[in-house]
Amino acid sequence: MKSIATIQKEIIDEFSLFDDWMQRYEYMIDLGKSLPIIDQKHKTDSNIIKGCQSKVWVYAELKKNQVIYTADSDAIITKGIIALLLRVYSKQHPSDILKADTSFIDKIGLKEHLSPTRANGLLSMVKQLKMYAIAYQTQLN
Amino acid sequence: MKSIATIQKEIIDEFSLFDDWMQRYEYMIDLGKSLPIIDQKHKTDSNIIKGCQSKVWVYAELKKNQVIYTADSDAIITKGIIALLLRVYSKQHPSDILKADTSFIDKIGLKEHLSPTRANGLLSMVKQLKMYAIAYQTQLN
Amino acid sequence: MIDVKKIRDDFPILKRKINGNQLIYFDNAATSQTPQVVIDKISNYYSNYNSNIHRGVHMLSQEATESYEKSRRIIQNQFNAKSSNEIIFTSGTTHGINIVASGYSNFLKKGDEIILSEMEHHSNIVPWQMLCEKTGAIIRIAKMDENGVLILDYFKSICSNKTKLVLVSHVSNALGTINPIESIISIAHSNNAVVLIDGAQAAPHIKIDLQKLDVDFYVVSGHKLMGPTGIGVLYGKESLLDMLPPYQGGGEMIEEVTFSKTTYAKLPHKFEAGTPNISGGIALGTAISYLNEIGFDSISKYEKSLLDYSTFKLLEIDGLKIYGESNQKTAVISFNIESIHPYDLGTILDKLGIAVRTGHHCAQPIMDHFNIPGTIRASFSFYNTKEEIDIMVEAIKRAKLMLA
Amino acid sequence: MIDVKKIRDDFPILKRKINGNQLIYFDNAATSQTPQVVIDKISNYYSNYNSNIHRGVHMLSQEATESYEKSRRIIQNQFNAKSSNEIIFTSGTTHGINIVASGYSNFLKKGDEIILSEMEHHSNIVPWQMLCEKTGAIIRIAKMDENGVLILDYFKSICSNKTKLVLVSHVSNALGTINPIESIISIAHSNNAVVLIDGAQAAPHIKIDLQKLDVDFYVVSGHKLMGPTGIGVLYGKESLLDMLPPYQGGGEMIEEVTFSKTTYAKLPHKFEAGTPNISGGIALGTAISYLNEIGFDSISKYEKSLLDYSTFKLLEIDGLKIYGESNQKTAVISFNIESIHPYDLGTILDKLGIAVRTGHHCAQPIMDHFNIPGTIRASFSFYNTKEEIDIMVEAIKRAKLMLA
């Protein structure tokens, strides 16, 4: 399995090919469309992340010491961001997830999604991903 | 009896002799010192005017269809202002008092005392003088 | 008529570039932009006569007090209140509503009813829910129809002698609907109910005559009125304000304090505890004078033309649905495009320099009514132009292609 | 050390002439003056990114939100709060106290006791009187001695397990006394009482470490902290803020609203209903950064030198009595001159360009204690100078002659 740092580096490299925001967003929208669908039974109210303008559902399981995330959103750009996050965080060891930072979001020109406006739930999403990691980390100890 | 307008004119003329605020204030302080003393029995809490930083007592009687005001204050500049006001308003017919305005205060360079700050109770004083006039006016009708 | 080119020069922010594009600001229902005269008034206050008011004998304090109280009178005249005692400075519409809602906890009892319209902003819902929790009074909802128009007959049918309070917005922030508040007030009054009108969205666009309306309470926000943030106005009839208990305790709102007994100051100070937002109050007067110089007739007429034009142009877009189709509207358009999430569209428009609002607009019950997660809301002001609307329409088409 | 000449250039108002004289501003305890960086921050906000915060996807809204939340973190760091959730923006000290006092009406019952010091500002008296009226709790007074110093032994003697709340100012606005809040907090806590410290007069002059103090609630006003009017801060320990009910209902402070059920947002938003004073919050951060650049050590030391100098000079005046003679004071001097009314002296000083405050300073119980109608209060800031004090002393002598 690739390390989180490696994946982040790959994403930064991919995005560096784009000339402008249009291309970046079109790519994100494509990513959003290709996000594997979350199992319908996990799309429950208790799995909704509060504080996002679009609805976001996140679910996680521990398999072979790796956290496997699945997620969905009703907004396509949000789905694109989720796809990026899952590419970085999913299938990693909880302790690695907890150490990871989000600076790659800034580096790929999506800084606006890191802003503390509650409208943009990216920070809430990352927080939720890490909550799962904490929970599973405890389980592993 | 002189009319209110005449008295106001006289006061304006007197003050026009002063070169600066110092002289005006010294004169006011002198006026304050010479304010005839209010009867002690009228210096009651119910005769205090609210909204002045210094305490002001005002009392009024009707004699021969004229309102006779007496007043006092614990601050000397306030007493000076009262002295000016009483010179204008006292011993006048209630209806004349009700018609009178306070623009002479501005004309004698004491505009600051007309400001709506509650610290400066001149407007409250005038209001109280007029309240008495209204009351006695009703009595005369 | 409006000389929009000249007016735009009054607003420095309209020169901003966003992501390389000229800013197009269509989020006026959230917060209006601020003309240079208002900005200057604030700078001038802090540079020349910043001071605590009402109790100072010194010149700065007198100047600040005079400006603040002058502003109160400007507001009184603007809204035609009977007395300046009826003009209470607040920190905004929300604060104003809370003063009234909190005050009525002394006067409502179990089983009393209050009526809210279905299109209220959360600020005109939650304080009343809190009031009902305290008192046991019951909320009844005045419904609206599919066009986002209040159903007056229905309102009439639920308004009775049990109704103590009627709480309705003059204009819906999410739909733009102008409510028939004259009828609402008269129906309510004939049932001896007291009426609070949330005027946050009306005051910037419509000339308001409080005495003619005979409304009991009316609330507005400065930051929607070309004024600064942190300031607003609660109007109340003097007799009602006299009756209500003070909301906050503190300096300014008292006449005398001893540990055994405190007497409260007269109106308007009774409701203005503590050092107020002095620069905000002063600048709000300037903002209202500015609006008046342009003239509410001109403003209404011009904004109506923007509304009509944008409605026409937007409806040309395939799959676009407008929410709120009353024939009495301010220049607010709430819409969705089939199978596109408002957040996605808003994000792309932002990239193109166009500021619209997306989401529930603090009016979730409206969203529930239409069974949608939210809308995209473009809200116009007199400094906006048809050219800007054209650019938005093109941008929406482009975003639609991207998101499809 | 302070370069006062350079610092004075930061404050445009200090160039004002009053009645032909250079303004001497000694009313800092009422409201501090505003440095140009703060004024510029406000202008800049309205000229470049004025927008409603927290819910907008567009750039202006994001910039405004970021600045506002950055300011919250500046404040958190300045006062060393554990979390930015503990920093609630208010409209001022009075508002902050009212939030807490109103919240405790759910938690006090008849016979419970609360302790106020005798030297509280009305804003830290009246809200608690209102609370006691609602709950039947009883106010006990922590007395001070003839020097205006809190009698700690007496406080200890009235603090018991009946005591639920202790409400004391860090610094008295009328006397300048710095209270021993560390001891007060520890005595209160050993009785399981919750402590609110009114820091309005302390925060501008003393570095405050909330975690070290272990205080439960702490309140300040922006307009005394070189910031704008209409903004302040309530600090509360997270667990206590979590426990308190929301104060106002409205937008921002909710998570979800339906007519049947509303859930409240998390801290700090739970207490920030409605559109806040955005420019005020942002500019307060700038003001605090400005103070920090000068440094609280330098400020305290320099202001102490002004206090010592002015005390020495004033006491040379015949018949002058100073109220508040603690050896722990901020740079506030409250005084009277035999047989002269404070209002008269204040009026003459104003004519000479000197702004002092006269009256009861919203602390009538203190005046009752000393059996006087009021005092003249000169309160200094780090931009004041000894030369200004000399001018005031001469002016007082002159006024004395006029008024004698």
Ligand SMILES: Cc1ncc(COP(=O)(O)O)c(C=O)c1O
């Ligand atoms: C000690 C103290 N407490 C409370 C206040 C009230 O502050 P504000 O008027 O800013 O709410 C003041 C200021 O006047 C004060 O000096």
Ligand SMILES: Cc1ncc(COP(=O)(O)O)c(C=O)c1O
């Ligand atoms: C109709 C309506 N009511 C109330 C409010 C709340 O106003 P504020 O946030 O200024 O208190 C708003 C604005 O958001 C509004 O549009």
